[in-house]
Amino acid sequence: MNICIVQMNVIPGKPDLNFETIKKEVKNAVANQSDLVVFPEMCLSGILVGNYFENASFLARCVDFGNQVVALSNSIDILFGNVAVEAGVGDCDRALLYNAAFYASGGALEPLVVCEKVIKCFLPKILLPCSRQFDERYYFSDMQELSYSLNQSLELLLTPYTTKKGIRIGLSIGEDILAAPMSECDLFINISSMPYEMGKQKERHTIFSGHAKRHKIPLIYVNAVGTQNNGKNIYAFEGGSSIYDPCGNLVFEESAFKSCTTTVGYQNKKIKVAKEQHESLSEMAKVRSALVYMIAENLRRFGIERVVIGASGGIDSAVCAALYTEALGADNVFLVSMPTCFNSSTTRQAAKDLATNLGTPYLEAPITESLGVFCKSLALLSFDGNKTPLKVEGINHENLQARTRSTIFLATIASVLNAAFTCNGNKSEVMVGYCTLYGDTSGIFCAIGDLWKTQVYELALEINREKVLIPLASIEVPASAELSELQNVDEGKGDPINYQYHDKLFSFWMERKAQYSLADSIAALVDGTLFEKLGVSELEFRLWFKTNEEAVNDMTYWWNRYKGIGVGKRVQMPPILSVSCRAFGFDLRESQI
């Protein structure tokens, strides 16, 4: 049997466009004499389509295009994922929806769930993700609920599908690979729609390879590519479709973030792929690909070809500029340096060098005059007959600088150039609101908003691996906002965050499943387990904090910013390109408490 696996770019909310892709791929597969063609989970609707799943005519279109896929199955079998709609059986007046797999053969759907009480021509997902970015539990029912309502065990409902040629396929969708108790079969096929997540590829290989090995059955994993979003978070669907032999060896792995098609030969639990291929990029190289992919795909979809980036000479804007340049080409990235007297010649030169290295257009636009005129005009005004004129100083002047740069200079230059401008904030700043709302928090995307500052440095090294694009000065100067004399980088002054320590603490608070709280952290500090939990040495910790009291005060300060002003700023921030196990945005439910 020849199986054609299609790692397709699923466009969310566009079943018509996805159907065109499917149709073309089916035609090719038929021409290549494949017996079965496999498409990813939810390849007609997409997964992150917001409330479209509540719209009856959208659902009807998905079903209709699903039927059109079935009609293509006269000379080839087709396995694909789509939303299954059972009208009039759910509560709240809604149809019951399933994230489901469909198997079409001979122009008709095959039954996939068969027991005394029911025959269903689709296989629902068993495990809907129980948290995070996918709102599946909100819209869909699952196999567990079906088994409850039929009063039948999962084991009874989940049997392998036997093809007309007698091959028993153990089908599963996404994370179901672990839950599907289908061991009596000849071949496992898993269809997925999995976004890229740092470190997850290795975990996936372990799970899939272990599954194949345990049952001594080959496994084919077909994942989607493309980008989807839930408004606040943008995800890159990873691809990396893989094939494992019955010994659990990874025989073949598709590239990440690329539409592609491969034909696999199957016979007697033996599996063969013409080309041999494994991708073995470093994690930061994958992060870089994921970010560039999301930037390119999303801007294209929005019809935006150019961006304007405020280049401060610091690491964040430099990394962003390199990523956007890779995605859009140097001619389409416009760097603007907007110095005041607080910007050192070191960073000003670094901004200029960045443009030279990348080959992008560059402009220096001093903002001092505009700031001065505005402050002078405000000083002439008052609410009480000139008794207390409005005087802008200190932190207020710092915020004004940030706002003038972003929402006046960058936004206006971008609109004149018919471009967008970018937000260059990192996850550490986003976490504790160390940024100015309507200032550096503004922009079309927050491209590195899911990378801790220490990870931004790692990404910079990755970007510079073959050729120095990011000026070394940007990597070497202390991280600083340069908004006042107190943040003078040439005097070694900079941000109040000790990224080496705080990044670990912040990750402990927001990335772990257990959602550790301030109280948990203080307790762990007191009982001595915090060092191991954070992965810092006690020796190092004592260089930063002489006493536990100091450490507790510091934790309390940042925790309150995280849960207070941080939330307030995040509510109004741009979408974050998400690459970690937990990004800010929809992925982390937050209230202002």
Added chain:
Amino acid sequence: MNICIVQMNVIPGKPDLNFETIKKEVKNAVANQSDLVVFPEMCLSGILVGNYFENASFLARCVDFGNQVVALSNSIDILFGNVAVEAGVGDCDRALLYNAAFYASGGALEPLVVCEKVIKCFLPKILLPCSRQFDERYYFSDMQELSYSLNQSLELLLTPYTTKKGIRIGLSIGEDILAAPMSECDLFINISSMPYEMGKQKERHTIFSGHAKRHKIPLIYVNAVGTQNNGKNIYAFEGGSSIYDPCGNLVFEESAFKSCTTTVGYQNKKIKVAKEQHESLSEMAKVRSALVYMIAENLRRFGIERVVIGASGGIDSAVCAALYTEALGADNVFLVSMPTCFNSSTTRQAAKDLATNLGTPYLEAPITESLGVFCKSLALLSFDGNKTPLKVEGINHENLQARTRSTIFLATIASVLNAAFTCNGNKSEVMVGYCTLYGDTSGIFCAIGDLWKTQVYELALEINREKVLIPLASIEVPASAELSELQNVDEGKGDPINYQYHDKLFSFWMERKAQYSLADSIAALVDGTLFEKLGVSELEFRLWFKTNEEAVNDMTYWWNRYKGIGVGKRVQMPPILSVSCRAFGFDLRESQI
């Protein structure tokens, strides 16, 4: 039996503070010789606490304070709502959580679910809201799941609780009133945490009164007050706790948005309240109370005492100014008019009159000079050696005006005064992105962002009912942004939205449960059912659109803005004070597609 019902202000995420309230109220109830004191649903944790429900130490605190409430029940019975935690039984390594009712008596919890297989000292909610703002399905299991897992019918599990004095109480939580099949009892008690929603009070009376009448059993409804949020939406919990006699008559109704306690006498299915009270405010009067309540409570919680409001002379900013003045007092609301040559003397005078009517501080800050200096400095710059200088005109200049007003003038004045500034956008603008990002979309809250423009006019009339606060000119001039000659109000020019029609169309698209799409609307127009669906006369419709083609083009334009640029702007907008059946924000799941 004397029953004390406590309509308490539940502070989300603060079980310690809520326990203090409960303790005080229990003490009072004991002093008043009550036999039972009733608190609302989830009165220790709150409901909208984001991912706090994933934090084990937060859950442990809720349970611990729940136990402390139980310990108060030596001389009085206590019925209250809290999260119930069953450790180690759920999937994904998490404890199983329930939104539950607890009944404490004699210092211990009473069993509320009893059948051959199980005894539980709490009653889980049966129906978790299946959509919208409450993320309950994300965190909680429900009675339905419990009944499945025990393989017992709901009817068997749901039996009335019999007090030690032999009174059978039919308990329910929130919407469960309809699902709870407990008819064999002496008294219904429903504990809720329901936010205010326009039009819902009437619906609730119909349901509750019908339920009491059908079963010939009195009903006590205890609701919370206070405000809670999910980051993007702020809700006012309504209160309005009510008592219905066995004939379904509303005997008593607490005020909305106010902590209060009432004692009810119960004997033999007869119910008596000392004071007689019904509130019968108009819907817009309730909207006004809800908005003022949310402003006052939330700003107090954030520690913000003053706001700065850009007063354009138009209706939106005038209504906002009146609401904030009611919430904070006139001295704490600073009105700033920021005219350019495009602002008519009509609206400039209206802005001034507004300040006089409200008695607030007022300032006129022309922005022309700042705009001029900035545009001149930009015109000296270019990316290509002065071949194409950066020239700001047309829509780019309009956006610059809006941004200069909000993020430069208002933000800076606010920071100098240690105040916040406000976003005055309405739901019609928010829907289709008829606003400038980092301009008029900015601010601490979007106070009228859940009111269509036509509703803003209704609210203005309500505010002016007793005394004219909002200048008539603001009500009478055409709605206009006054950003160019094309929007000259004195020449009758204004916004491109025909609010009389579009508000209805927009509501049809986003507020209905069925989530009508563009395709649905076009189909309805063609088959002639659209007029009835929108509630517009065909005659009127034909004044606006001569042909169906014109109407379809118009629909398509606004639909694309709604699903395109509108989503992009909403992602970065401030929290919306929510009063409708469906507010933008978390309440409506959206993707950028």
